[in-house]
Structures are given as C-alpha cells and as structure tokens.
Amino acid sequence: MQNVPSPTTLWPPPAGFIPVPSQIDGIELYAPAPKERPDETRTFKCRYCGGSIAYSATQRQLTCPYCGHAQDLAAEEVGQAADEFEFTLETMQRARFGWGEARRELACEACGAVVAVAPDALTDTCAFCGSHRVLARDAAGDVLRPTALVPFAVDRERMQAQVAEWLGRGWMHPPELRSVRALRELAGVYLPFWTFDAHIQANWKAEVGTTRTHRYRSGGEWKTRTVIDWHWRSGQVHLPINDHLVTGTERVSRAILRKVAPFDLKGLVEYDPGYLAGWQAKGYDVQLQPAWETAKGEMRERAKRACYTDTGSHHVRNFQMAADFADERWRYVLLPVYLASYRFDERTFQVMVNGQTGQVAGQKPVAWLRVWLAIAALLSPGACLGLAGLLTLPLGGLGAAGLVAGFVLLVAGLIGAIVLFRKARESEEV
Amino acid sequence: MQEDREQETRGEEQGQDAAGLREAWGVPLVAVHCARCGEAHLVPEGAIPPLCPACFQGPVTPQPTALREEPPEQALPYRVSQSQLAGMLERWIRGLWFRPAELKGAVLAQRVRRYLLPLWLVDGQVAAAWRADVGFNYQAVSYQDRYGEGRGWSSQEVQERRVRWEPRVGRLERAYENLAAPALDDHRALMGRLGNYDLGERIGYSSGAVAGAAVRVPSLTPEAAWPGAEAAFVQAAQEECRQAAGADHIRDFTLEAQYNDLNWTLLLLPAYVTWYREGERVWPVLVNGQSGRVNGVRLASTRKANVASLVLGALGLLLFLLGGLLALVGAPLPPVAALGGGLLVVGLLLAVVAPLPAIGAWAFNRRVMAGAV
Numbered sequence: 001m002q003n004v005p006s007p008t009t010l011w012p013p014p015a016g017f018i019p020v021p022s023q024i025d026g027i028e029l030y031a032p033a034p035k036e037r038p039d040e041t042r043t044f045k046c047r048y049c050g051g052s053i054a055y056s057a058t059q060r061q062l063t064c065p066y067c068g069h070a071q072d073l074a075a076e077e078v079g080q081a082a083d084e085f086e087f088t089l090e091t092m093q094r095a096r097f098g099w100g101e102a103r104r105e106l107a108c109e110a111c112g113a114v115v116a117v118a119p120d121a122l123t124d125t126c127a128f129c130g131s132h133r134v135l136a137r138d139a140a141g142d143v144l145r146p147t148a149l150v151p152f153a154v155d156r157e158r159m160q161a162q163v164a165e166w167l168g169r170g171w172m173h174p175p176e177l178r179s180v181r182a183l184r185e186l187a188g189v190y191l192p193f194w195t196f197d198a199h200i201q202a203n204w205k206a207e208v209g210t211t212r213t214h215r216y217r218s219g220g221e222w223k224t225r226t227v228i229d230w231h232w233r234s235g236q237v238h239l240p241i242n243d244h245l246v247t248g249t250e251r252v253s254r255a256i257l258r259k260v261a262p263f264d265l266k267g268l269v270e271y272d273p274g275y276l277a278g279w280q281a282k283g284y285d286v287q288l289q290p291a292w293e294t295a296k297g298e299m300r301e302r303a304k305r306a307c308y309t310d311t312g313s314h315h316v317r318n319f320q321m322a323a324d325f326a327d328e329r330w331r332y333v334l335l336p337v338y339l340a341s342y343r344f345d346e347r348t349f350q351v352m353v354n355g356q357t358g359q360v361a362g363q364k365p366v367a368w369l370r371v372w373l374a375i376a377a378l379l380s381p382g383a384c385l386g387l388a389g390l391l392t393l394p395l396g397g398l399g400a401a402g403l404v405a406g407f408v409l410l411v412a413g414l415i416g417a418i419v420l421f422r423k424a425r426e427s428e429e430v
Numbered sequence: 431m432q433e434d435r436e437q438e439t440r441g442e443e444q445g446q447d448a449a450g451l452r453e454a455w456g457v458p459l460v461a462v463h464c465a466r467c468g469e470a471h472l473v474p475e476g477a478i479p480p481l482c483p484a485c486f487q488g489p490v491t492p493q494p495t496a497l498r499e500e501p502p503e504q505a506l507p508y509r510v511s512q513s514q515l516a517g518m519l520e521r522w523i524r525g526l527w528f529r530p531a532e533l534k535g536a537v538l539a540q541r542v543r544r545y546l547l548p549l550w551l552v553d554g555q556v557a558a559a560w561r562a563d564v565g566f567n568y569q570a571v572s573y574q575d576r577y578g579e580g581r582g583w584s585s586q587e588v589q590e591r592r593v594r595w596e597p598r599v600g601r602l603e604r605a606y607e608n609l610a611a612p613a614l615d616d617h618r619a620l621m622g623r624l625g626n627y628d629l630g631e632r633i634g635y636s637s638g639a640v641a642g643a644a645v646r647v648p649s650l651t652p653e654a655a656w657p658g659a660e661a662a663f664v665q666a667a668q669e670e671c672r673q674a675a676g677a678d679h680i681r682d683f684t685l686e687a688q689y690n691d692l693n694w695t696l697l698l699l700p701a702y703v704t705w706y707r708e709g710e711r712v713w714p715v716l717v718n719g720q721s722g723r724v725n726g727v728r729l730a731s732t733r734k735a736n737v738a739s740l741v742l743g744a745l746g747l748l749l750f751l752l753g754g755l756l757a758l759v760g761a762p763l764p765p766v767a768a769l770g771g772g773l774l775v776v777g778l779l780l781a782v783v784a785p786l787p788a789i790g791a792w793a794f795n796r797r798v799m800a801g802a803v
Contacts, residue, residue, distance in 0.1 A: 023673060
C-alpha cells in the first residue's frame with residue numbers, strides 16, 4: 001500500500017476506527033471499534049488501600065469504605081435515548097455480553113431466587129425471603145448484558161428509618177410492628193426489566209350507534225323513547241408506544257412493585273459494572289420472548305381502547321381491528337429497589353423501597369380483631385336505626401323514616417366495610 | 431498518467447490517408463464525413479454510400495480523419511447473421527397499421543449494412559484511499575395482530591428484510607483490466623438504443639471483422655474519454671470494496687486515487703444498420719449484432735392513412751346521397767323510404783369516422799417521434 005496517496009482527506013482513518021478482515025487481497029478495511037468488549041471483566045478494589053469499593057447512592061461515586069477514596073464513573077446519563085435493539089437474532093447475540101465483571105450467584109433454596117453479587121460479598125441471606133439457605137456459585141456468563149440502569153439515588157440508612165416508620169403506621173396493624181426486631185437490613189438489589197417500543201397502526205371497523213329520541217303516541221298519550229341507529233364505520237389510529245416496562249423476574253411481588261412504581265427512565269445511565277459494585281443484581285428469569293408477548297398483549301389492548309375511543313360513541317358492536325406493529329425495539333435495564341423481609345407471627349413479610357424515589361410499599365400483617373371491630377362499628381348505626389325504625393313502624397311516619405335512614409346508613413356502612421376489608425386483605429397480599 | 435495518455439494519442443492528430451488505413455487495418459478503407467451530422471466513418475474503398483450510415487440525412491464526402499495509427503485490438507463477433515435479420519425485422523414491424531411501402535422485413539434486410547461501433551477498454555493500476563457506507567441485510571421479526579368480537583386476538587409473525595448501514599474506510603491497491611469507456615460522444619444514447627453487449631466474447635482484431643462494414647471513427651480520444659474511464663474504475667473499486675467488506679450494499683462511495691500503467695485498447699461492437707423512407711425523410715433502423723435487439727422509429731404511412739380517410743369519406747358521401755334520393759323517390763313506398771333512411775344513417779356514420787385513419791396515423795407518428803427524440 002506504499003503507492004496510496006497519503007495523507008488525503010480520507011486517510012488516515014478517523015479516531016476510533018480499527019482494522020477489520022478484508023475478503024479481497026489489496027483492499028484494507030477499517031471499521032468503528034465496538035463499544036464494549038465481551039471478554040472484559042473488572043474488579044473493584046481501592047487503588048490506595050486495596051479494600052473493596054462500592055457505589056455510593058449519596059455521593060454518586062465509587063467510594064472506599066476504609067480510606068474514603070472516591071472515584072467517578074465514566075458512564076453517561078442517557079435517559080430514554082439508551083441503546084435499543086430490534087428483534088433480530090443477530091442483535092440478541094451481540095447483546096449477549098454477560099455482566100462485564102466477575103460475579104457470583106446466590107441461589108436461594110427456599111424461594112428459588114438467584115441474585116448476582118460481587119465475588120467477595122459477605123451476604124448469606126436471600127433478599128427476597130430472608131432465608132439463610134443460600135448456595136454461592138459462579139454466575140453464568142451467557143445472560144444478556146443490561147443496556148442501561150437507573151442508579152440508586154436514596155441512601156440505605158435513611159430508608160431503613162423510613163421503612164421502620166412505615167411499618168408502625170396504620171391502626172389496622174399490630175402495634176408490635178413499631179418495634180419489630182426481625183426486620184433485616186435493607187438489601188439494595190437491581191431488578192431486571194425489559195422496556196419495549198413500538199409504533200402501532202390500527203385499522204378498525206365496527207357498527208357504531210348514534211342515539212336519538214323518538215316521540216310516539218300510545219294509549220292517547222305522547223311518549224318518548226331512545227332509539228339507536230347503527231352504521232358501519234371505520235378508522236385508523238396511530239399509536240406510538242415508548243418504554244413500555246415489563247418485569248424481568250417473577251421472584252418479586254408484582255403488586256408491591258406496582259405500589260413502588262413509577263421509575264423515571266430519564267435517569268437511565270449507560271450500563272457500567274461500577275454501579276453494581278457493592279450491590280446485588282438480579283438477572284432476568286423472564287426471557288425476552290415471553291416478556292415481549294406480555295408487552296405486546298398490553299400494547300394491543302391499549303390500541304384497542306384507542307380504537308374504541310376513535311369510534312366516538314359508547315354504542316359499538318361487531319368491532320374488529322388489525323394492529324400492525326412496526327419499529328419494535330427492546331432493551332434490558334436494571335432498576336434499583338431495596339428489599340427487606342421480616343418475620344412476624346411465624347410468617348414472612350416482604351418490604352420494598354424504590355431505590356430512585358424512596359417510595360415504600362410491602363406486606364404488613366393485619367390485626368384482624370381491630371378490623372372486624374371497625375367493620376362492626378361501621379355497620380351498627382345503620383342496623384340499629386333500621387331495627388328501631390322497624391319496631392316503631394306501627395307508630396306511623398317516624399318509624400318509616402327511621403327505617404329508611406337505617407337502610408341508607410347500613411348501605412353506606414356496608415360500602416365502608418367492604419373498602420376496609422379489601423384494604424386489609426391487600427396489606428397482607430403478596 | 432498524463433504521459434501514458436499522450437503516448438496513446440500520439441499520431442491521432444494526424445489525418446490518415448487511404449494507403450495508411452489499408453496498411454494499418456489490413457483492408458482498403460476510406461474515411462468519409464457527413465456534411466449533415468459531422469460524423470466520420472471508415473467505409474470500404476470503392477463502395478462509398480450515398481448517405482451517412484449514422485443519420486441517413488446528409489451526403490458523405492471522402493476526407494482524411496484524425497485516427498490513431500494502430501488498428502483496433504479487439505472485436506466482438508456477430509452472433510446474428512444477415513439471413514436471420516429479415517425475420518427479426520418483420521417481427522419488429524408486426525402490428526403496425528398503414529405501414530410504409532418500404533417498411534418491410536425483406537426490404538430492410540436487403541438494405542442492411544454491417545456497422546461497427548468503437549469502444550475503449552482500459553487497463554490500469556489503482557492506488558487509493560476510500561470511504562463508504564456498507565449495508566448488511568438482516569431479518570427482523572414484526573407482528574400483525576387481528577381482533578374480532580367473539581374470536582379474540584390472533585397474531586401473525588412477519589419477517590422483514592432490513593439493511594444495517596455501517597461506515598468503512600480503507601486503502602486499495604488493485605489492478606483492473608478491460609474497463610469500458612465510451613469512444614463516442616453519443617455512446618450512451620447508442621447503447622440505450624442497442625442494449626448491452628457481452629464484452630466477454632471479444633476476440634482479436636482481424637481484417638475480416640471490418641470487411642464490407644461501415645466503422646464509426648472514435649470521436650473521443652483516450653484523453654477525452656478519461657472521465658468515462660475514471661467512472662468505470664470507481665465503479666469497479668466500489669464493487670470490490672463492497673465484496674471486501676462482505677456487505678450486501680454500498681453507498682456514498684468516495685475514492686481518492688492515483689492511476690498508473692494505463693493501457694487503452696480499442697474494441698469494435700457489432701451492429702447492423704438499415705433504413706426506410708417515409709415522407710421526405712429516410713429513417714435509420716439499428717440492430718444489435720450480438721443480441722438481435724432492433725431499434726428505430728416505426729412510422730405509419732400518412733399517405734396511406736389519408737387515402738383510407740378519403741375512400742371512407744367518399745363512400746360515406748355516396749351512400750348519403752343515394753339514401754337521400756331513395757327517401758325522396760320512395761315517399762309513397764315505405765320499404766324504399768326505409769332503405770333510403772338506413773343508407774342516409776350509414777353514410778353519415780362513415781363520413782364521421784372517415785377522418786379517423788388520418789388523425790390516428792398523425793397522432794401515432796407524433797407520439798413515436800416524440801419518443802425517439
């Protein structure tokens with residue numbers, strides 16, 4: 001290649017380009033260097049004292065707990081512009097880079113949860129069920145590497161106090177919860193999520209009803225009635241869907257997760273193993289394809305609702321639609337939560353804290369005696385008044401009024417009792 | 431490179447006389463010029479055609495022409511023989527209404543003449559830096575879901591082919607051979623009419639290749655043909671860079687190159703030319719001597735169409751008059767009056783449609799000539 005004119009506007013190659021194999025002799029090729037190297041693993045040790053360093057949620061840096069040395073992370077905040085992939089085998093293989101650092105797995109024999117931890121992590125309890133029956137093993141390297149993550153932004157110690165305060169809140173729970181000693185330390189865990197984008201073009205066709213009032217004479221009187229006129233209508237709806245979130249694990253309660261949501265995906269940063277230093281990370285156990293099926297089902301229901309809205313009427317029948325998906329993309333992200341479990345009355349309860357916003361939710365045992373007393377208190381005024389009205393009914397109007405008022409109060413009390421009962425049930429529900 | 435091209439063109443500026451041509455080309459040839467289109471041809475000595483073989487509009491006169499000393503190095507052999515031409519030309523004419531008297535396969539085949547078109551072939555070494563976007567095909571999965579009341583949802587997976595574009599830069603040092611570069615100003619127009627040639631069939635030049643033929647003299651010297659040759663080099667390099675990258679597509683290809691050891695050879699492409707007369711003009715018809723593709727302007731005879739219109743008009747008038755007469759005479763006899771009325775209507779109809787042949791032929795010729803332009 002000595003004869004090649006040099007330097008030219010085309011030569012040498014731009015920064016970041018590396019030689020790649022050519023299939024023809026006499027032709028050199030340079031391509032942009034890949035962003036990440038799959039075989040690279042990193043260890044996180046303090047460069048001064050050699051101690052294990054960890055990502056600090058308060059300082060937003062890698063910090064050494066022994067000598068206090070702090071080190072910045074290079075990853076950029078990318079928000080919703082974080083890399084996304086199409087549904088191709090090739091891109092899935094390209095994303096198959098693993099954790100990017102040496103990690104070990106803790107497999108819980110009690111609940112089956114598997115979390116990835118740093119090799120020197122001392123944790124011996126399951127963050128999901130609190131069991132000590134955990135087995136340590138090397139993490140599998142053939143999992144997809146996360147594209148981005150939302151780093152922890154709330155401090156563990158502060159949240160510990162807030163969780164204790166949250167546990168003691170509420171009259172329907174046992175007062176002993178205020179001093180529950182079985183609450184273990186909050187474990188910061190990055191949970192796996194899939195995000196999906198798609199553009200849906202939905203074409204719908206249905207019989208749409210319009211109402212009109214019709215006056216007619218019957219039995220010598222004028223009467224009115226409402227008539228629905230049905231007409232075939234069709235329309236088209238364009239629905240862009242961005243970052244539809246699907247949980248990548250079945251090991252956490254979806255109900256609790258819904259209560260600590262939402263997560264602000266504008267806070268996404270490019271994946272850097274440094275953010276995982278000192279924290280646990282849960283690999284996905286819901287694979288991409290089933291997660292996409294879930295997301296697709298939810299998306300098309302959204303499209304169906306949008307089509308129903310597009311009909312402009314409450315009267316729709318023989319509805320049919322076709323939803324064409326385009327530009328389907330996915331990414332695998334990690335979102336931060338604190339998990340803790342505690343035992344009360346021989347039962348295990350789970351608590352979860354949104355590691356980005358500090359929202360607390362979880363299971364709390366219910367003092368059912370208090371709840372039943374409250375329900376009785378709600379029902380008794382109506383029951384008593386109604387009974388009194390019934391007894392005084394022979395006296396005439398006063399009795400009838402008491403009966404009606406009692407009935408109204410009983411219905412109101414019943415509604416209140418149902419709400420209370422459901423709330424109590426939800427509080428214990430996983 | 432400049433020296434190479436100067437060396438190649440040396441001698442081209444001098445006009446060659448008949449003796450020089452005979453010595454170089456191996457057959458007695460004479461250079462003629464068209465007074466109308468200005469094109470130069472080499473034609474057999476003693477068989478100078480009355481009209482220019484290219485435009486068939488102007489007379490030709492013998493006149494020395496600027497031509498390199500060497501004869502062509504290569505030629506493509508004729509694959510279509512003159513005996514096959516009558517049938518090919520007849521198929522080309524088929525379906526034409528009011529065809530001119532001279533537009534017949536046999537007549538055109540009788541007038542046919544072998545016609546050779548020059549083309550430069552360039553060899554050279556290329557040393558270059560390049561940049562492009564290369565595209566890789568990949569399959570992506572998409573979905574089409576349908577919903578119907580009572581049927582619920584059904585989902586269909588659709589595979590789509592998409593292209594992923596990636597930038598590449600590189601260097602190239604390659605030798606290319608026999609890249610085609612135009613030797614005529616109107617090369618692109620001629621190839622558009624004749625279609626492509628398979629250059630892989632070329633053979634060495636022999637005097638028999640030009641015997642009895644009219645040969646277009648190159649209007650572009652190698653120096654003037656260089657932009658076309660350079661485009662061919664870039665095209666070849668682009669294709670090789672795509673292959674080197676293992677890509678399916680390439681776009682935005684930029685090359686900064688040095689060209690060395692350029693070697694130009696002249697190739698003769700085989701064609702036939704014939705003609706027919708319609709109206710005041712002579713219309714040429716070209717045939718690709720390799721593929722048999724026929725190209726020319728197929729005109730309808732306006733004279734024949736006008737005669738047809740006149741005959742129809744006259745017939746209509748005659749029937750109209752006869753019908754009128756019968757209607758008058760046969761007033762007391764209803765059958766005669768009815769016959770007269772019918773003739774009146776037929777005559778009127780014929781008079782109405784009578785101009786159609788003339789108008790149709792005129793419109794057809796107008797459209798054909800607009801397409802030919």
